[in-house]
Amino acid sequence: MQGNIADGTRRRGANAAAGRLGLAREPASDIAFLAAHGIAPGVLLQAEALGRAEGCPASSCLIAHDLIDETTFYTLLARHLGLQLVEGPVQPSAQTKFDQAWDDGFLELEQGGPLRWLLAPQGRDIAVALASREALRAAGAAFALMTPTRFRALLMARFADEISEDACQQLAQSLPAMCNAPAPLRGAMPERPRLYSLPLALLSLALSAVLSITFLVGNWLKLAACLLPGGAEPPDAGMADKALPTYTIIVALYHEEHVVADLAAALQDISYPKSRLSVIFVVEQDDAATRQALERLSLPQRFAIVTAPAGMPRTKPRALNVALRQVRSDFLTIYDAEDRPSPRQLRAAAAQFAASAPKIACLQAALVIDNAGETWLTRLFALEYAVLFDIINPLLAASGLVMPLGGTSNHFRVAALKACHGWDAWNVTEDADLGFRLARLGYGVATLRSDTHEEAPLNWRAWLHQRRRWQKGWLQTALVHLRHPQALMRDLGPGQAMIAATWLGTMVLGPLFGPFLAIAGLAHVASSGFFSPGSLMTAALNSWILFIALTGSLAMTIPMLLALWHRRLWACAVALPLLPLYLCLITLAAWLALYDLVTAPHHWRKTAHGLTRQPRTAPL
Numbered sequence: 282m283q284g285n286i287a288d289g290t291r292r293r294g295a296n297a298a299a300g301r302l303g304l305a306r307e308p309a310s311d312i313a314f315l316a317a318h319g320i321a322p323g324v325l326l327q328a329e330a331l332g333r334a335e336g337c338p339a340s341s342c343l344i345a346h347d348l349i350d351e352t353t354f355y356t357l358l359a360r361h362l363g364l365q366l367v368e369g370p371v372q373p374s375a376q377t378k379f380d381q382a383w384d385d386g387f388l389e390l391e392q393g394g395p396l397r398w399l400l401a402p403q404g405r406d407i408a409v410a411l412a413s414r415e416a417l418r419a420a421g422a423a424f425a426l427m428t429p430t431r432f433r434a435l436l437m438a439r440f441a442d443e444i445s446e447d448a449c450q451q452l453a454q455s456l457p458a459m460c461n462a463p464a465p466l467r468g469a470m471p472e473r474p475r476l477y478s479l480p481l482a483l484l485s486l487a488l489s490a491v492l493s494i495t496f497l498v499g500n501w502l503k504l505a506a507c508l509l510p511g512g513a514e515p516p517d518a519g520m521a522d523k524a525l526p527t528y529t530i531i532v533a534l535y536h537e538e539h540v541v542a543d544l545a546a547a548l549q550d551i552s553y554p555k556s557r558l559s560v561i562f563v564v565e566q567d568d569a570a571t572r573q574a575l576e577r578l579s580l581p582q583r584f585a586i587v588t589a590p591a592g593m594p595r596t597k598p599r600a601l602n603v604a605l606r607q608v609r610s611d612f613l614t615i616y617d618a619e620d621r622p623s624p625r626q627l628r629a630a631a632a633q634f635a636a637s638a639p640k641i642a643c644l645q646a647a648l649v650i651d652n653a654g655e656t657w658l659t660r661l662f663a664l665e666y667a668v669l670f671d672i673i674n675p676l677l678a679a680s681g682l683v684m685p686l687g688g689t690s691n692h693f694r695v696a697a698l699k700a701c702h703g704w705d706a707w708n709v710t711e712d713a714d715l716g717f718r719l720a721r722l723g724y725g726v727a728t729l730r731s732d733t734h735e736e737a738p739l740n741w742r743a744w745l746h747q748r749r750r751w752q753k754g755w756l757q758t759a760l761v762h763l764r765h766p767q768a769l770m771r772d773l774g775p776g777q778a779m780i781a782a783t784w785l786g787t788m789v790l791g792p793l794f795g796p797f798l799a800i801a802g803l804a805h806v807a808s809s810g811f812f813s814p815g816s817l818m819t820a821a822l823n824s825w826i827l828f829i830a831l832t833g834s835l836a837m838t839i840p841m842l843l844a845l846w847h848r849r850l851w852a853c854a855v856a857l858p859l860l861p862l863y864l865c866l867i868t869l870a871a872w873l874a875l876y877d878l879v880t881a882p883h884h885w886r887k888t889a890h891g892l893t894r895q896p897r898t899a900p901l
Contacts, residue, residue, distance in 0.1 A: 311340040311408040315349075318357045324348050335554040336523025340407045345556040345583050351428050359426040362410065363418040364400075367425045371399060371435070379440040383607065386432070395422035401432035430585070433607070437587065445592035448602035449706040458765055459718050461707040461757045461882075522554045525631050526611035529695075530560045533600040535887060537618040538574035544618055545578050552624045559610065560584045563600040566591045594883040597688075598704035598711035605703045608695055617689040621651070621734040629731045630692040642697035642724035643716075645674060646690035651734040653853055658744055659737040660856035661863045666735075667844035670728075678728045683720040683773070683781045685713035685758070685788070690733040697724055707883055708761070710754020713788075717762050717781065721772035738888060745870055747888040752792060752867075752874035757882070759785040792871035796864060 312325055324343075331342035343349050359366040372391040373382070382388040387400045402410045410417070417424050427435070437444065453460040457467035530548060534541065541562075548560055564572045566588055575586050589603045601615065612634065616622060623629075623646075630644050647670040653663035670687070677684040691712065701718055704711040719726060738744035762769055763782065770778045837860075845854060877884065 311338050311405075311411060312343060314361045314411065315354075315357060318360065320349065320357070331556070334522050335556045337554075337556045338404050338407065341404050341556045345558075345581075347581050351430060351582050355426055355428045358407070358410070362414055362426070365396075365422070365425040367396075367399065367427045368431065371396070373399075373435070373439050377439070379436055379443060379606075382436055383433070384609065386429070388436075396425055397423045399425055399427055399432070401427045401429045403429050433585070437590075441590040444603055444606055445590040447606065448589070448599045449592060449594065451602070452702040452705050453707070455702045456718070458768060459705075459721065459761060461705050461714070461761050463707070466707075520628070520632055520635065522557075525554060525557055525628070526634075527557045527609075528553060528559075528627050528631070529608045529610040529613040530558070530616060530627075531563065531601060531604045531608075531613060532561070532616050532618065532620075533563045533597045533604070534571050534575075534618055535565050535568055535597075535600075536571060538570040540618050541571060541574050542578060544616075544620070545575070545580060545584070547621045548584075548616070549581065550624050551622065551627060553627045555581075555583055558583060558627070561604045561607065562586045563589050563604045565589050565595065565600065594706055594885070596706055596709060596711070596883065596885045598708065599706035601711070602703045602706060605699065610695060612692060613695055613698070614692040615689055616733070617735070619736040620689055622646070622690060623731045623733065626690070626729070626731040626733065627692075630729055633727070633729060634692070634694065637727065638725070639694075640723065640725050641727050642694050642701075642719055643686065643726045644692040644729040645670075645678075645684065645686055645726060646692070646729040646731045646733050647671060647674075648687055648690060648735050649732045649848070650737045652736050652739070653850065655737075655739060657856040657859050658741060658863070659739065660850075660853040661860060662737040662744070663848075663850060664841055664844060664853050664856075666737075667848045667850060668840045671844050671847045672840040675728050678726060681725065683777065683784065684716050684726045685710075685755075685784070686716040686726065688712040689735070690729075692729065705761075708754055708757050709750050709883070709885055710758060713755060714758045714761065717758060720777070720781070721762070721769070741866065743889045745866070745873075746886045748867060748870035749873050749877060750886040750888075752789075752871045753877045753882075755785070755788045756874060756878050759789050789871075792864075792867045793875070796868050 312328055315325060316322060325339075328339040328343040328346070328348055331346060332339035335342060340354070344351055344354060356366055372393075374389045374391050377388050386402055386406055387398060390396055390399055400410065450462070450466055453462035453466040454468070460467055530551075532544065532548075537544075551558070560583060562575055562584065564575070564586060572586060572588070580586075587604055587607065589600045592599070605613075612631065614627065614630070626646060630646075633644055634641070648666055649670075650659065650663035650666050653659050674684055676682075688710070689712075697719075701715070701722055701724070705714050705718075708714045716726060738747055763785070766778075769781065772778075773781060841857075845851070877886075
């Protein structure tokens with residue numbers, strides 16, 4: 282969505298319109314004309330000052346800062362140019378291309394009347410239109426204006442089928458080996474049985490379940506002293522507003538009508554130049570309640586509500602792909618309905634991207650549970666998140682290893698994300714999959730020292746729905762990226778590929794078989810007599826079982842204690858005796874996920890939000 286991305290220096294609109302339609306190329310003042318139409322001089326002066334501070338056209342600041350309504354601005358612009366302002370339906374020509382029309386801000390209409398061209402100038406294109414005033418007046422009824430909001434809605438309606446198909450099939454058609462789509466969509470033929478394919482993948486996962494324990498324990502002990510705390514943000518004072526890149530926030534919503542007001546308030550608190558920030562809410566076509574709840578909020582004009590066209594699969598990544606088609610900013614980030622990001626998180630991300638190598642395509646912020654004290658389940662969930670985002674992810678990033686992303690608060694270079702073809706619409710943990718795909722395509726991921734507060738599932742049913750989906754998605758990710766082990770080795774290199782398989786093994790086979798193997802192993806030790814084994818082989822086996830049990834316990838407790846200390850989650854420590862029960866619930870979710878993988882592989886189990894009884898505020 283470029284409507285409120287003001288700079289527009291990379292857009293083709295102004296030059297394309299000028300070249301193709303014979304309009305003027307020299308810019309003129311883009312808001313001075315409003316003085317003759319009754320707009321107060323103080324408002325215009327304020328817009329000019331904001332434009333200088335944010336490094337963008339004054340007209341963009343006028344709208345982005347809600348100093349004037351978009352419809353009012355374009356009504357006066359049309360009157361000044363002597364053009365009609367079109368509000369009703371029109372028919373684009375059959376030759377119209379979505380991306381070109383979206384970038385250019387103008388399109389040709391079907392023949393059948395004097396009106397031939399529809400213009401929706403924004404940013405620097407407004408100055409071009411003003412400089413072309415006489416040429417436009419001379420053209421008479423051939424040109425008309427439309428507000429950018431209506432123009433975008435027109436294109437979304439005209440190309441709904443194309444957008445829907447692209448959202449679910451682009452990755453399958455471009456990188457079929459890295460997509461979880463059904464085989465026909467990937468153009469795949471039935472594969473001949475290969476000794477190194479699925480059996481080797483399962484063997485690799487099985488071995489990784491053991492290797493990961495020693496790998497994690499050794500590294501946690503060695504690197505514990507240099508792990509970065511999660512509280513401080515990178516300095517951003519050196520970047521003036523006009524030097525900041527353009528940014529888009531995407532939020533995919535489904536049946537979230539009860540939380541959108543708090544979400545919108547948190548997003549409006551984000552400290553970032555308004556003319557350089559756009560927000561896209563993606564709502565499913567049949568979710569009238571969420572759409573109506575958003576419309577009742579009287580959102581700022583830089584916020585857009587986009588309807589995802591009907592189509593399958595009905596998943597969050599498909600909705601994100603719909604929004605990605607519209608993004609023309611430098612960077613974007615993803616938030617969920619329950620997120621409360623740090624107000625300065627985008628500034629921190631922009632500063633870190635500016636200091637990073639171009640191959641760093643993504644920054645993962647830390648997710649922090651802010652209702653941890655409600656139940657024993659939320660306490661252990663909070664500790665689990667603290668381990669992942671404060672202990673494990675910094676280690677993976679510092680070591681240059683594959684990092685499965687979190688589903689929210691990941692910040693992307695838009696060019697890199699589009700080069701990777703967005704998200705896999707057929708994977709229900711699109712975040713973990715994208716982390717692996719970025720690594721396989723040569724991109725890096727780093728951690729961002731900025732927090733986003735989230736709400737943990739309040740009861741075990743909500744928690745089970747979420748964990749069941751996560752476990753199924755990790756299974757899908759493992760099967761996709763281990764589908765062709767030789768390709769994985771080629772993309773990542775032998776060492777990186779083995780560690781990636783190790784990590785997937787920990788995520789997949791650990792919950793499925795870990796408790797059963799632990800019980801069986803300890804039962805064997807107890808029954809065979811550890812201190813008086815019948816044979817040397819029995820003694821060696823017992824020692825190995827106890828070594829795995831010990832290292833597994835250390836791999837679990839040491840990172841958890843470190844995370845507890847980093848986040849000062851002392852109140853969560855009282856739930857630690859219930860950790861075995863928590864692990865059993867994860868195993869239950871893993872086996873239910875395996876069932877879902879067979880019976881409903883692409884079904885998205887919705888997590889209920891807004892259940893917490895505690896007040897929630899965005900972190901400072």
